[in-house]
Amino acid sequence: MKLDRLLQTQGFGSRRECRARVLAGRVLVDGVAADDPDLEVDAANCRFSVDGVEWRYRERAYLALNKPAGYECSHRPQFHPSVFSLLPPSLLARGVQAVGRLDEDTTGLLLLSDDGQFIHAYSSGKRRVPKVYEVSAKHAVSDEQVAALLAGVQLNDEPEPIAAADCVRLDEKRIRLTVTEGKYHLVKRMVAAAGNRVEALHRVAVGPYVLPQTLAPGQWQWIEPAAPAPA
Numbered sequence: 349m350k351l352d353r354l355l356q357t358q359g360f361g362s363r364r365e366c367r368a369r370v371l372a373g374r375v376l377v378d379g380v381a382a383d384d385p386d387l388e389v390d391a392a393n394c395r396f397s398v399d400g401v402e403w404r405y406r407e408r409a410y411l412a413l414n415k416p417a418g419y420e421c422s423h424r425p426q427f428h429p430s431v432f433s434l435l436p437p438s439l440l441a442r443g444v445q446a447v448g449r450l451d452e453d454t455t456g457l458l459l460l461s462d463d464g465q466f467i468h469a470y471s472s473g474k475r476r477v478p479k480v481y482e483v484s485a486k487h488a489v490s491d492e493q494v495a496a497l498l499a500g501v502q503l504n505d506e507p508e509p510i511a512a513a514d515c516v517r518l519d520e521k522r523i524r525l526t527v528t529e530g531k532y533h534l535v536k537r538m539v540a541a542a543g544n545r546v547e548a549l550h551r552v553a554v555g556p557y558v559l560p561q562t563l564a565p566g567q568w569q570w571i572e573p574a575a576p577a578p579a
Contacts, residue, residue, distance in 0.1 A: 349388070349389060349391045350385065350386050350387065350388060350389075351366075351370055351375070351377065351382060351384070351385055351386070351387040351388075351389055351396075352366040352367045352370060352385035352386070353366075354389055354391050354394075354396070354405060355369065355370070355375070355396075355398070357405075357407075358403060358405065358406070358438060358442070359437070359438035359439060359440070359441035359442040360398055360438050360441070361441070366385065367385040369398065370382060370383060370384065370385040370387075371383060371385065374398060374399050375396060375397070375398055376396060376397045377389055377394055377395075377396045378394055378395055378396070379395075379397075382396075391405045392405060398438075401436075403438075406570070408461065408462055408463040408466070408573070409439055409442055409444050409460070409461055409462045409463075409570075410459075410460075410461050410463065410466065410570065410571045410572065410573045411435075411439070411444065411459065411460040411461065411568050411569065411570060411571060412457060412458070412459060412460075412557060412559070412560070412563065412568065412569055412571045413431065413434065413435075413457075413458045413459075413460060413567070413568040414455075414456065414457065414458075414559060414560075414563040414564060414565050414566065414567055414568070415431055415450050415454070415455055415456060415457075415458040415565075416455060416565040416566050417452070417453050417454070417455050418452060418453075419431045419433075419434070419452065420452050421446045421448075421449040421450055421458065422449075427452070428452050431446065431458065432444070434566050434567075434568065435460075435568060439460075442462045443462045444460050444461060444462050445460065445461065445462065445467055446458060446459075446460050447459035447460060447461060447466070447467050447470045447471050447554070448470070448471040448530065448554075450551060451533070451549070453548075453549070454549045454550070454551065455548075455549070455550045455551070455565065456481075456482075456549075456550040456551035456552055456559055457551045457552060457553060457554055457557065457558075457559040458551075459554055459557060459571075460568075461573075463573065466573055470554060470555060471530065472530075473529060473530040473531075476528040476529070477528065477554060477555045478513055478526050478527070478528050478553070478554075478555060479526070479527055479528070479551060479553065479554050479555075480514075480524060480525070480526045480551065480552050480553035480554075481524070481525050481526075481527070481535050481549055481550065481551050481552065482518065482522060482523075482524055482549075482550045482551075482552055483522065483523050483524070483525050483535060483539060483546055483548075483549055483550075484521060484522050484546070484547045484548035484549075484550075485521045485522070485523070485539060485544045485545060485546060485547060486521075486544060486545040486546075486547050487521070487544050487545065488520045488521055489517055489520070489521060489522070489523050489544060490543075492543075493539075493542040493543055493544055494515050494517060494523065496541075496542040496543070497511070497512045497515045497523075497525065497538060497539075497542050498511060498512055498514075498515050499511060501538050501541035501542050502541060503531075503537050503538070503541055504537075506531075510527075510529055510531075510534070510538060512525050512526060512527055512538065513526040513527060513528050514526040521547075524552075525538075525539075535549060536549070555574070556574050557571060557574070
């Protein structure tokens with residue numbers, strides 16, 4: 349693959365803009381300055397840097413972001429900054445999208461990708477992908493409330509009770525709750541239906557993906573694609 353084409357596929361601008369970057373001496377390939385936009389490179393194995401930032405070619409982008417509070421999962425936020433402002437421009441240019449959404453005040457693991465099939469697989473309610481949350485409640489969580497969440501609670505506008513896939517008490521006011529539905533404000537509504545109130549909500553896992561402890565709020569990292577378990 350020609351160098352200018354490789355840069356284009358990775359979100360560094362139009363073909364013309366990428367050629368200009370190379371001609372301006374802003375690109376290194378495997379640590380060596382490259383000034384020929386038509387240079388043939390082994391895309392799968394080369395490492396390149398643009399303006400001093402090192403990258404590796406990836407046919408598709410798969411990311412994990414530790415979402416902070418106060419950000420909206422939208423390209424057109426209404427009241428708060430967008431989570432996409434936490435990503436470099438090259439990823440935005442590739443059309444990276446959030447895999448589902450987290451509320452503005454919810455923190456933790458958010459997956460992002462430019463792979464439509466991956467996004468659908470992890471956001472479709474039919475796949476029942478488990479999502480794990482650490483819930484801080486306003487009041488002490490009783491045994492009866494844990495039992496109700498596991499047995500199923502009735503929510504407004506839902507024909508049948510909805511049960512948690514798992515619920516473990518972490519301390520007096522905190523539980524780890526696993527859900528497989530993708531309904532609006534589900535965890536908050538379930539906890540309210542059980543007789544308590546969510547004060548803080550932090551997602552720690554989606555399917556096989558677990559939020560890395562080393563990933564600080566607002567930071568992102570590359571992940572490897574994995575198919576969710578069959579529905």
